[in-house]
Amino acid sequence: MSDTILSKVLEHARERPGEPALAYGDETISYSSLAGKVAGAAAFLRRSGVQEGDRVLLAASSVEPAFVYGYLACHAVGALAVPVETKIAAARRERIAADCEPRLSFLESGSPLAQALSALDVAPGDPGALAAPASVRADIVYTTGSTGMPKGVIQTHAGIASFALGRRDAIGAGAADRVVIPVPLSHGYGLCRLRASLFHGGTAILVPGFLFPRNIFNALERHQATGLACVPSGFAALFQLSGDALGAHGRSLRYVETATAPLHPAQRRRLLSLLPQARLYNTYGMTETTSTIAYHPMADDKEPEGVVGRLIAGMEARFVDAEGGEVEPGRLGDLQLRGGSVMEGYWRDEGRTRAALHGGWLRTADVGWRESDGRLVLKGRGDDIVNIGGFKVSPTEVEIALGEHPAIQEAACVAMRDPDGVTGEAIKAFLVPLPGAPRPSPAEMTSFLAARLEHHKIPASFAWVEDLPRGVTGKVLRSLLRAARLRR
């Protein structure tokens, strides 16, 4: 059995007990304390009836260390951890709970999140009593399906180890690494930085988001951080709320990672100029590959758009044509991936698993090509998913919510460029009114949707149309709506 995060944390607790594993604000938690806390939380889970193979829903808090105790305690008892957003919408929470049927849930509901998670923050137990998990499966991480229904991606201990080792080899982040993580831990990108840091014995410095840049700057300076995990919308927030202050506060940084959406060339230039001592890495990955599987060091602003770089060790890529045949380097094709980081499959969904995995190859929705030097270049997606600041949103989910409005006969949603230039893409909704019904204002539509969807899924723009363009099968042609939007 390969190493797991838990077996590595126990090893670090024995060999380097006083080294900081986690940092939150002014507080740090050593590997020795972490191991004790995990043992206490694991004993609590067992007493509560959690058994091997059970699922446990956890609000992935960047503020409460109890999330990490509970997360690793799940691994200790062989249960699957299901980390979800701290502010999860009721409808999504219900769908996920119905799908994975958790034995226990530690989520905010009626009472503050700290209270919900406090059951996992108990007196330390004996780390010696913790065994390395015998189970293959580690977590279920939910992502957005094209129908809007959440898909549970089964991630394995081997996949997590493959990512942690690949990332270390690609960017050199090992035991001496101190990485600031202001991105959500419910998302594979943030969660995997935490996992990799604990795996190698580094320090994961958790900060809840980009709203207060001072918190990020304090974290960078207090811990002389060597790494920063960021996203383009996070850089936009840092620049707009604090100007160029990152340059002065980030002098200890050795690397900066960006993911989830293309980095705007102006942001890239600004980062390279503000942090000349740090390597800036564009990265690529998805929940189905556990996390990042390709790294690209961005050297200057002359390189072409869309380069995501080279694969980490243990991963293979191929680009295929419509018939499934592999295309030559430089030729456009659909990206498929194979290797140690690929998911086991979708939770209780054999149909989707069969559609996604074929002979070990994962069919991604991304389109691009391989350069002659082996680097991967991506040019877009082959489906309708909208990428809003790194959050993948299914237009279908928004259309279903819009269809519940009494004045709307039907709706179709497409991606538009974010008018404020913050999240890359945003959603534009085309609405067909019910005959005779009064047309609600955009503010009224927004209020209506706010009760049904997470706020980032609410369209930035609404347009009334007489009907929607359809193909011969009756399916709405979103591509024509996108084209109509571009002409306006």
Next chain:
Amino acid sequence: MKLVDLIRATLRCPASTPIAETDGPGALESWDSVAHIRLLAAIEREYSVRLEAEEFAEAATVAELRALLRRKGVEGL
């Protein structure tokens, strides 16, 4: 547009959502970093003012934001 209405519209929250003078970034679920920089852009557009990143970031409540805008000569907030 009144400041609180502009905040509600930018945060995409229902018109009935109460917004207190002591509320500020982080106070409401939707008042995150993305919403906050959208608010900066919306305020500059709506009131034809230019705000520096530092002075906007220092305004921690609606009342402080109102005071900042008054100093910039914006009336009828």
